[in-house]
Amino acid sequence: MTLWKSILAATALALASSTSVLAAKTDLVVGVVLEPPHLDPTAGAAAAIDEIVYANVFEGLTRIGPGGEVEPALAESWEISDDGKVYTFKLRAGATYHDGSDFDAEDVKFSLERAMAEDSTNAQKGLFAAIDTVEIVDPTTVKIMLKTPQGSFLYNLGWGDAVIVASESADGNKETPIGTGPFKFDKWSKGSSITLSKADGYWGDPVALDTVEFRIIPDAAAAVPALLTGDVHAFPNMPAGDALPQIQADPRFVVVVGSTEGETILSTNNKKAPFDNLKVRQAIAHALDREAIIAGNGSGFGTPIGSHFSPGNEAYVDLTGTYPHDLEKAKALLKEAGFENGFKATLKLPPPSYARDGGQVIASQLREVGIELEIIPVEWAQWLDQVFKAKDYDLTIVSHTEPNDIGIYARDDYYFQYDNPDFKAVIAELDVTSDQAKRNELYAKAQKIIAEDAVNGYLFQLPKIGVWDAKLEGMWENSPVQATDLTDVKWAE
Template sequence: MTSHFRSILTVATTALSLLVVGSAVAAPRTDLVLGMSIEPSGLDPTAAAPVAIGQVVWQNLFEGLVTIDKDGNIEPELAENWDISTDGLTYTFDLRDNVTFQNGKPFNAQTAKYTLDRILAEDSVNPQKSLYKSIESVKALDTDTLVLTLSKPSADLLYWLGFPAAVMIEPSSETTNATDPVGTGPFKFSEWKKGNQVTLVENTNYWGKAPKLEQVVFRFIGDPQAQAAALISGGIDAIPEFTAPELVSQFEKNNAFETVIGTTGMEVIAGMNNARKPFNDVRVRQALMMATDRQAIIDATNAGLGTPIGSHFSPSDAGYEDLTTALPYDPAKAKQLLAEAGYPNGFTFTMKVPNRTYAERASEIMQAYFSMIGVTMKIETSEFPAKWVQDVFKDTNYDMTIIGHAEPLDIGIYARDPYYFNYDNPDFNKAMVDVSNATTEQERVSGYQHAQKILAQDVPALFLYARPKIGIWKQGLNGMWRNGPVPSNDVTDVFWNE
């Protein structure tokens, strides 16, 4: 064998070896099967209220002028930038060029105007229509410029424009979006097997950064035990909101999975009827707060998973402050406050409890803690939603109740009149006006921090905990959201390890 031939053979053998080794390294997966507890009733978040709709399509298929990121911050999306007038009444948006909907039709200022006019129309069925009522007019100055004129300042308008309810739609798809949605996002609709799953596939004509995934299947599994079994068997790769805290430990001990405990925008509170004695006395409200061990309630209702809160604000929201030390657990101080308020021997009242497991468990714990300061709490179970909504929410015929408030950034409910707390605090109302009048993001966030501090001291409700976001997924999956400032399953940045 000549040296020349040996050289050729060596090169060929080396090349073949590299080819074999290279082919043995599997390419990363480009598909994902994601589990959800509830199947959506439709796929158009601008026309129906259920949270599950946005959890499938928001950011994945539909996009807005702006978006809310994983940390609760407002970021540009279909609007590249915007300008707000000094009086807070005019918003001018500069829209992105060369954006098309998934049916090939262009996104522009005219379609944006159509979307917003539809939200504001008298016959609108948009679930969050009230959030946008400050918009007086919508004008498309040219293809890329949209102008909103407001009737009064609303610093939260940008935040609300990032909600699922304000995603941009293509006019010709309006009547079919519930079953065959058309958006501008990185994924497009493929198939809906009712009762089982929705499939999205990559939108290869997407205007922005291409997703790493080519297909995402949202599989609907209501039973927590079945969710756990599907994870273990490989039937699903991830469940971003696992509904059984008591089953989490088995996954924490399993190296095949990553368990991530974050927070959601749901604040669980014990609302009080501030118009009734003795709850019209701030000292009584403070005493009940200081008689309550928040962590004990979390332990009893969520297997220790959840974040204690000291005001009606979630840790997943930008501007959150931990105010649990404002009125910490202190039974001795609680008894002192009751005596100062004229109740040295306590009092008796009734809590109307919706028949939801978390509420029923929490009420029993609170009943025990209140008894330690001489307060007797009777528990009356209320059928939810029908009976509870009528008695508590509509008629305000109650002393105390307990419920989870799931709407993002809803601290402003304490300034509503009427509302079921029957709470009226001019200082808090002014704080919310200041938030509305803010012309910078820093002013807006500072305003919310001030509002939180007022509620932490005035306690129109007992602030208990932010519901946990329990995420469980296979090792090697990256880009899933830890927290949930907006109820969603945004998979636009999700990928598998190489």
């Protein structure tokens, strides 16, 4: 704590002199914790991709707004048939890509069919499973026919995985992204920063910022000085550590503790012994003390959860009491499962503090019931390759920040390796249900199934700790999608 006070005192003068200049600026430096593996949101699961390019560089037919609402984007309007199976989209006339090529219905057809294809590398391919055919009516009109009605279809089209790309430039989007958004890609200094600039000829309202630099700063030791000296103007998700109270007390900054869609979980390999045993997973659930995990997760903030669902959603059911913290019950379940003396396993931890710090707490808690965890720190790219793709893990900790994504538990190839026909039936019914009250009932049913099956250790909803210069306007307080949308951000005059 003394260290952070010293930093604050030493940099106060520098900050005071710099902030007077910032009000007139049209450039912005944004701090981000993770460097993305690449910049194509249609070909990767990393939230760090959308954090930079969603709504800034790439756009979909629809977009998700700051309150989680569905808004028009490259589709200015749409009509839905009475049976809910045909969507006719009117596209933006005059929209262009950053290389000067025109956006039209051909791009929509290409993008959706590419995402649906058998060899698709889209991390959320299931979003497009309901699509039967995509028909071009004219250059600014597209008709999408669904196999069955899907109540979440417009919402699904607002995910970063559903952005529209051009066939001519799609293959190069990982390194040189070309979209239709209000910002264009300028450069990527690997390991350091990614820079965007204002796109000329944007179809919508022009942005106020001329340049945006996303600077990669993974920890509090570097983030706090960067903020205090004015080198970084905003951290949408700041690794503040124990310096947060001092920053909160400083009127030169705005600190907003908002909500995210990030269900932070102890992900479990359900097809790997002994985690394929329900009693073992139940024992782990009883051994977890959520409040202690939240206190030690690097920020001290978070809302306890008992299933894979956001407390901010109207369909949320509080299931934290399904497996209350009970060490004796955990030990009894392990004994019933044949592990009276416990067992050893590995815990792979990606870089974020909620994982690295929270992992230490969880390892200590499981040790109390006889489960010895070998902690293996991995970089983000390693986590994606080893855990997410290869399913080479026992346990891991990660926040799933995709919006409203409980349906991932119905996927046969998902890295949890969970397989429950009853759960799949609920999700299948949900997919063809548009009545919101009925959808909420099905969401509740789905939450209860995976909670009772203890598929994963459900820990807490990841908070969004946003810190930025008090003269900045338009930053999002909450994160209904995994994005840093800068389209309305400006410096106060």
